[in-house]
Structure formats: C-alpha cells, structure tokens
Amino acid sequence: MNAATQNRIRPLGRGTSLGGIAATLLIHVSLVALIYFAHIKSPPPAEAPRDMIVTQLVALGKPRDKFWLPRIVQPPRPKAPAPTLKVTDDANAAPAPKEAPRPEDADISKEMRRALKRAQLLAQGAEEAPEGSLTGSPAGTSTQGVSGDEYATAIFNAIQRNWNTPTGLITDAELAGLSADIRMSIREDGTLGTPRIVKSSGNGYFDDSCIQAIKATGRVPPPPANERTRFQHGFTLVFDGKKLAR
C-alpha cells in the first residue's frame, strides 16, 4: 500500500473532521425540528368561536285527552236503508210501531260534558293551571335545545331571575338601549367567579344591577364535563336590557 492509499483508509476518529460530523448532526436535527414543529406539533385547526344559544323551551303542556287532539275523520259508515214508508188505504190498519229512543253515545257525551264544564269555568274567569315542563318558559322558542346550549339556558335562567334593574332610575326607553359585557368564570362545582365589567353600558345603575345579579346568583349548576374547562377558563355574559319575552 502506498502512502496515499493508507491515508484514505485510515480509521475514522483519527484525523476525521469534527466539523463535518457537527454539520451532519445539525442538518438532521433541523430536519427533525422542521417535521416536528411544522407537522407534528402544529395546532389543530381552531374551532370557530361559537356563542352559546339560550334556548327557552316551550311549555308543551301535559298530555291532553284524545278528544282534543286532531283526529283522522273516518267516513261515516253507510247506514242501513231506512224502511220505506208504506202507505195503506186501509183505515183500520194498525199504527206503525213507535221507534225506540236511540241510546246516548256514552263516550262523546261524557267528553262533551267535560268540555262544556271547562268552557263554563273559563267564562267565569277561572284561570287554567299552568301546563308543561317546570323548566320550560311561557316565552319558549323551541321544543328542544342543542346539546351544550342547555347549559347556557341553565345559566340564563339562574342569573336572569336575580337581575333587577331600578325602575325609577332607568326609564323603559333607556333600558332597551343598554348593554354591558361581564367577564367571569364558573368553577367545577358551579360557583360563579368574580365578575369583571369588560364593556360598560355607560349607565352605572345598569352595570351595578348586572354585578348584583351575578353575586345574588352565586352558584349555577356545575358545568357538564365536556364544557368544564371552557367555563373555568372564562366566558362573557352580555346583559342586554331588551325585553324579548312576550
């Protein structure tokens, strides 16, 4: 072997460039980093923010008698042909037998009696007992809520009940134009966090009434498991002075 050949086949580590190794390593690390950050660790496409929809369930009412429900009208059964009237010239002929009274339709008359009684009571000013779900609202807009929005409805119901605006200090006309945004959170057990006004209505009494409503409520039903983090992180309550119900 000549010296040049020996020189070419000498083992690595002796006389090998450390810079080359470092460059190789750097390239590999960079590639790995590129793949890691650009693909593996890139966040999933963010879900567009969606406002909670407060769903006021309509009061469906307790089940009604079948009598009040729409019915398919059955065509009447063909009646048996009426006996033809026989006229006789015989003056001494026996009189025709009297027709027996028809039996009353027990079902219909019972329901009719009940309906008449109810109409009579209403005419006398009696009020019908409220019907429907205890959690429903007379101002209901829907018969079913989207999953997840039901919790927003629970929050609405809990806080709206405690929201009182001072009649003497805010006129009805002023109230309809006021709105305030309050930032707050809900703990795992439903306890309301400290409210913070992030957008004032411009009316101190209105803003105060919003804060008081939250403090008076204190606690709402615990958030559902899949929404817990979201509500712990915080959300915005928009207090709007408009009257929408009825």
Added chain:
Amino acid sequence: MIPSWNVSRDTAPRRHVLAAGLLLAGIALGARAQAADKSADVDELPRIVITDPNRDLFRLGLPSAVGDADLAGQATEIERRDLDLVGLFNLLKPESFPDALNKEGLAFSADSWATVGAQGVGKLRATRASGGIVVEGRLYQVGRGDAPLLTKTYHGSELRPLVHAWANDVIAQFTGTPGVFGSRIAFAMTGRSAEVATLGMDGQEMQVVTQMKSPCLLPAFSPTGGQIAFNSFLRGGADLWVVSASGGRAHRISSKSGLNTGPAWFPGGSTLIATLSFEGNAELYKLSASDGKVLARLTNTPAIDSSASVSPGGDQIAFVSDRQGTPQIFLMPSSGGSARRLTFQGNYNQTPHFSPRKDVPMIAFTGRDERLNFDIFLYDLRTGKVDRVTQNQGSNFDPAWSPDGRLLVYASNRGGLFVMNLQTRREFHIYKAGAKNPSWGPPPAPSSR
C-alpha cells in the same frame, strides 16, 4: 495535491451547512409562530346573552338621623316621607336594620348594608348651632365603596326646608334632576269650607289663602308662584280673582256678564287665558293678569270652549270643546286659529294639563271610561298615543304636573289628593281631607350649601 479528509479547516462548507440548518429551523419556528397567531385570532370567549331584566325599585336604607334628639326624630320623618313620596325608591323597613347599622352614625359599612339588601343608604345628622339648625347628609351606594357619593351640609332656621333640600339633592344624585320638595300645591277645599288653600308637596303645612266665604274653584299658581288666580261666586256670578300665594285680600280681575272661569297662566305671568261668555257663548280669551282686560279672543265657535292649559313654551293651548258633539281635548296655537282634535277614545275627556317638560311633550287629562269612571290619562304629543295612568282606584280627576314633570297630583273620590310618579306608577296619598282642582306651583329656589 492529494485531497485531504481534513476538511474541517475549510470553513466555507461549514458556513453553508450552518446556514442551511438555521434556515430550516427558522422555517419550522416560523410555521409554528404562524399557527400560534391563528390560534390567537380565534381565542375569543363564548358569550351568553341575558335579556329581559326584571324591574324593581332601588332599595334605599334610611336609618334614623343622629344629632339633637328632637331634631333628629323630625328629620328622619321628613326624609323618609319625601323619599317615599317621590316614588323612585323602595325604602327598607328600619326595623329590619341590625343595631350595628343603627349605631353607625354618619359612617358606612357597605358589606353590612349589603346584608340587609340595601343598594343605597342615606344618613342625616341634625343639630342646633349658633342660633340655627345644621343638617348634614351623606349618601352612600352599596357596591361603590365605603366613601359617600354625596356629602352636603345645610344651614337654616327651620328644619323642614333643610331636609327637603337634602331630599332634592339625593334625587338629583340618582336621576340627574333635582327633586321639587319645598314646592306647594294650591287646591279648592271641599266640605264645610270651600276656600283656596295651599299645601307643601309632602302634604304638610296646609294654609288657607282666601277668605271668600263662598265657593272657590280652579285655582292656578302663577309661573313665579307669587299669585294664585281662581274662580269665586262671592258676588253671585263666576268671577275671576287673584290672591297672593301667601294669603291675603283677593282682588277681582274679571267680572263680565256670564262666565269668567278656568284661568291658566301664560309663561311670564303677565297674561292669563280664561273662558268668558260675555259675548253670548263660552269662548277662550287672553286677558291681562293685572286688570283682566281682554287682549284677544282665541276661539269662535258655537260650541263651549273651556279648561285651557298653556304649553311650557307658551305657543300652544290645549282646551276642551264639544264642537264635535262630546267634550274632547283640542290643541291650537296660542294666538288662536284652527284647532286639532287630540282625543277620540271615550266621550267625555276634560281638564287637559300640559307637562312642563318641553323635551317630553305630554298632556294629562281626565277621561271617563265605559264604566262611567273618571280616570287620569296621558296624551303623548309626539306619538298621539294615550296612556291610562289610574284604573280601578275609584274616580280620579284634575291632573296637574309637578314642575319637574316627574309627578302628577290629582283629586280622587277616595278622598283628598294623590301624587303619582309617572315612571314607576307609585301612588302616594298626600292629603286626606276634601280637595279638588289641584295646581302645582313652581320649584323651590336652589338650596344653599
């Protein structure tokens, strides 16, 4: 030359490799940052909209005043009556206050007051000092710290006006417009005596201002509050008289043949409008307030025109006419001319009275409903809508506005005079003896601090 493995010494390729590595790392980090930015763009919190607020009165705590015992007791009574009567507040029952709150003096602990449900607290101290009376007031609002929103001190010789001044300032603090406690209401007494009397708007300090010894009707406070025009039958006919608001000898300003009735003042107080019938039919005329001289005839119809009220700007007149069959409210320019019918519901509408607020042009009037009950109604000149104010509370008549346009006073067959806050519709019975035809005087002079 034989190429060498020892390329480490050649720095040019190493630089290229490093640059490439950094570039790749930069791209990776850039991609991550971009993704993070996108995430920040959508990091908005969910929103839940709460609508349909309930309506309630502002809950005000008024603990007993402190200071000289006799003055403090009276001050407490005057303050509570004023701030109840104005109809803006729900006064918390003092008996619900724990001892600690009653012993606070003028200090304030928001947390303690929150426990009794107060949203605001008013405190007074009334003492005698250097020959006069000193009233100190503090107003606090729960939820806005322990410092007072309002601190006032009043000096004077009488307690009632000082506490009224405090009540007016409290109302101003809450609504932006001061109250009108200290103003007076003139009315015609009914019963054994039928003189003209005046009454503080809190229903206290009634004073009879005429001594006509004959039925007096339809008193009308002058715009400055110094005089009261009224009708009296002292000389047999329905004549027009004027008396000082503080009482004294009345002087007759119009005694033409027939009717001389229904006086109403134009702004400025130098002219009046009244119904006269000396020309054969009851028409509206403009008169000089000093001598009753006729300045102009404002209506000319075969019907009866009466019960005029002048708008706060003095440019319009509301009145009653039966020119279309039944008594209805009409509106015409104050110089006369064509009149526009305002009321079409009901067949007996009368006693119109203009609101003093130019920004909220309204007319209050008495209307008879289908059950033949008289009640108070409002006509909104902007919309033409009629709003019923009283209902199922006996018969109510002769509405007159407070000078701030916040309250109405009216007579009732329930006895005496009532005041109602038109915003909250809270009614307060201010005077229980026989009274009719109330007329509200001007606001008191601003209080001195």
